Amino acid sequence: MLRRRLFVPLTALVLALSGPVGAAAAPAPVDADLGTGSAGGYGDPGPYATAVDVGAVTTLYYPRDIADSDRRHPVIVWGNGTFAFPVVYRNLLLHWASHGFIVAAANTPQSNLGVSMRAGIDMLERRNADSRSDFHGRVDLDNIGASGHSQGGAASIVVGDDPRVDTVLPIQPGPLADIDDVDDPVLLLAGQRDSIVLPWLVKAFYYDADHIPAIYGEVRGADHFTVVGHPGPFAAPTTAWFRLHLMDDQAAYTEFFGSDCGICTDSDTWSDVRRNDLAIRFPAVAP
Numbered sequence: 001m002l003r004r005r006l007f008v009p010l011t012a013l014v015l016a017l018s019g020p021v022g023a024a025a026a027p028a029p030v031d032a033d034l035g036t037g038s039a040g041g042y043g044d045p046g047p048y049a050t051a052v053d054v055g056a057v058t059t060l061y062y063p064r065d066i067a068d069s070d071r072r073h074p075v076i077v078w079g080n081g082t083f084a085f086p087v088v089y090r091n092l093l094l095h096w097a098s099h100g101f102i103v104a105a106a107n108t109p110q111s112n113l114g115v116s117m118r119a120g121i122d123m124l125e126r127r128n129a130d131s132r133s134d135f136h137g138r139v140d141l142d143n144i145g146a147s148g149h150s151q152g153g154a155a156s157i158v159v160g161d162d163p164r165v166d167t168v169l170p171i172q173p174g175p176l177a178d179i180d181d182v183d184d185p186v187l188l189l190a191g192q193r194d195s196i197v198l199p200w201l202v203k204a205f206y207y208d209a210d211h212i213p214a215i216y217g218e219v220r221g222a223d224h225f226t227v228v229g230h231p232g233p234f235a236a237p238t239t240a241w242f243r244l245h246l247m248d249d250q251a252a253y254t255e256f257f258g259s260d261c262g263i264c265t266d267s268d269t270w271s272d273v274r275r276n277d278l279a280i281r282f283p284a285v286a287p
Helices: 002-017 039-043 086-098 115-129 151-159 199-208 232-247 250-256
Strands: 050-054 058-063 073-079 102-106 139-149 167-171 186-191 214-219 270-275
Touching: 039 232, 050 086, 058 086, 058 115, 073 086, 073 115, 073 151, 073 232, 086 102, 086 232, 102 115, 115 139, 115 151, 139 151, 139 232, 151 167, 167 232, 186 199, 186 232, 199 214, 199 270, 214 232, 232 250
Parallel strands: 073 102, 073 139, 139 167, 167 186, 186 214
Antiparallel strands: 050 058, 058 102, 214 270
């Protein structure tokens, strides 16, 4: 039943969004430091122009001039919803790339086992080691996050047991995953008006994640497809989370942690926010 309900709207989105997927540009100031700790800032385009590389198994969204970069770029592996492809989530994935991430999106519309997502990490390991590749020495393999939507959200939890993955951010994840296998911080996102992956299903993951720092965030007014096309309210918090955990951007710490965290007080964006004891005690890194 879940797959039937997803098939028609996601197929329509694929057709609507499957325009050219060559190089795409985001504003590119000279200074790569955002210099902002606000959620609104993280929702703005980052400092990198972006490019897309469509492969047989993985589509890469990444900083366009990565070959000339003076830094290594963290990785986000992505899983699609049922019957969806990376182009459906193009705007969100390019947004992350504009903030300096290499996004390895699995091309499969059936991502739950996480095999193609792991293959994206494997591919970037090879490219990072290949002196002929533009990615040579530019991939930060010590900082890898996993994310995805719906079935792909569940897949990100499945991939979260990979020792190479440092944090997990499932968006409206389906139920076929075991968060007990994840050992790293997790941000679980639900939609207040999601009638496909109901909020209580996402909360079930949150309650089961009592062994790791876990946060549950329910986006006010969001349905199951709010994140596709233009990612809207999902862009800022997801970017801030990955900048904190994969780039050590301590300006993003107060968005999620501390007594008056940004998502805790922003009732316009969030209809429900919960943090477990380990998240409440999650330490900031001293400057």
